[in-house]
Amino acid sequence: MPEIAVLLSVGRHPASGRARRADLDARALELALGLADVARIHAIHAGDPGEPALREYLGMGIGSMTVLASEGDVSGALADHLKQLRPAVVLTGGRAEWGEASGMLPYLIAQALDSPLICDAVSIALRGDAARVVQALPRGGRRALRVALPITLTVERSGPQPRMSAFGPGRRGLIRAVAVDSPSSAPAIPADWLQRPARVRPRRLQRVQGSAAERLRNIQSVRAVSGTRLLEADPVQAARAIWQYLLEQGLAEAAPAADPSSRTDAADRPGAPGI
């Protein structure tokens, strides 16, 4: 059975600041739970084993999790633990909810394990020694990738909605504390960096100078690029004119369903290059 490791961190509620399960890590765990019947799931946290917010992850139904007792910069400890575990898939959220939140941890782990990394994963299907991953693109697009195992995936807000956490299984779940062989003494944020409360930066606005009447005239005078075409027609002719316009401007395709590469389970042929 292939092993799946999910790296979890403690999150922070955006309004109250209370510690809770991190949203992106919970989505990563939800993605892993979708493979619960074909793989063995290992939930791993690096930090304080007594943290109460970890129970919210256990409440999602995973039964137990492993906590590496460490503090400060935990990337080394996690990498060593994963090298021993040798999972087929490592899942993690895109970035933390507190601290520096640089989002570098998945890349450092992928580097240490020498496994390819796919960011912004939405779904995963295991097929033998490769996996088919669907990645989210800007503007709501999706693309499919076939990656040879072992792989590292990060999950962003486009990932699956995490299931609710139940209190009973959260209390009954088991937390296994593991001591780290060589704990790193490096702090999470180096001492020569200065930390201070965020200052509100002024947004650059395209200010149109002038009175309210001038601003109104300005917004109303945004003309079409090529000059307006005004058409008076009966509904059928109007519909044809709109459809022609959409085709000309490339906003609609005349034959979307005939494209074979859009079928999800077709033979995995290479498609157009990425980006």
Place this chain on the structure above:
Amino acid sequence: MIRRSARRPRREAGVIRRDPRSERESDAPPEAGPAAPTPGRTPGQRPELAPVIIDQPEAIVIAVPDLDRGRLTALDRDLIGAARVLADARRGAVLVVAPSDCADDLGSAGADRVVRYATPAMGTYLPAVLAPALIGLADRLTASHLLFADGPAAGGDLGRRVAARLGVRPAVHVTSLTAGEAVCRADPGRCEIVRAPPRVLLIEAGCAEAVTGAPHQAKPLSELVLGREPAIIDLGPVQVDRSAVPLVEAELIVSAGAGVSDWAAFHRLASELGAAEGASRVVCDLGHLARDRQIGASGAVVEPRGYLAFGISGAPQHLQGIARCERVVAVNADPHAPMMQRADLAIVADAQQVMPALTDLIGREKRRA
């Protein structure tokens, strides 16, 4: 009895009339704004500014823009501006890495040197092959900094890959940059970190001003050769339900205003087109569509590629929501509504009749294919 003037011809159905006023206005030269970018420029006259040439740069700063469909975005221009800040402090040059199909004028955006890379073969996952090529380039030219755009598109992923390979702790979410310090946004939203600029920086929008004024040389250097990454194969795009995409990201929006009363037809049209549904304020107030569908000054400001407005008169607050949209189609019974002047294709007809006709036409076209 009031006789209709015999000189005015009767309006014929199906005739396309071009608005002569808007054509005349678009022919007029653009007015000079109150703040011209360079001094000494008289309105209506564009003297050719001598390009800035840097022959022997003491440092190279590499900027890798994201590009949206081959064009430089505002974030990309800010990125090159930030690279200029670092380069000017060391009397260096800015090198921009761009794909070979980018047609934008990189010199006017501030690039001193340009390195292109060819579109990779089908099935190649670009970030995985571009990162090692960029590191090779940085080593060859001993670049002092590499800058990427920190965003949901390629830059955030590419920048972190490069930083991990180089063993550098990058400065991410940089909101302000000078030669001596970079201010990064941390602890999402609550804290800032101030540090010396490391070798890899990921820039947020608004970090530095875009380069204006004299264009730079944009001298092309030898092309970047991309390797292969056999472990990852790009299988191409997957069909998505485009109407489930959030409004601010949607590519095609169908919008309803107070002139729409047949809501079943509107929803059918939106699902047939695969477009997101939008609404004016009046429609949301009456409860026909949810509040998160509102487009306008107090709703969503959208930037779709195409916008179809049915029964919307075009109040200025609504027009503010679509100020950056290029292709607008408006269907309204009133030919003098502001939305009809704003639209690229304006149709004077009853929205209730056009919507089902359009739905049927699209259904027939799809079944025919």
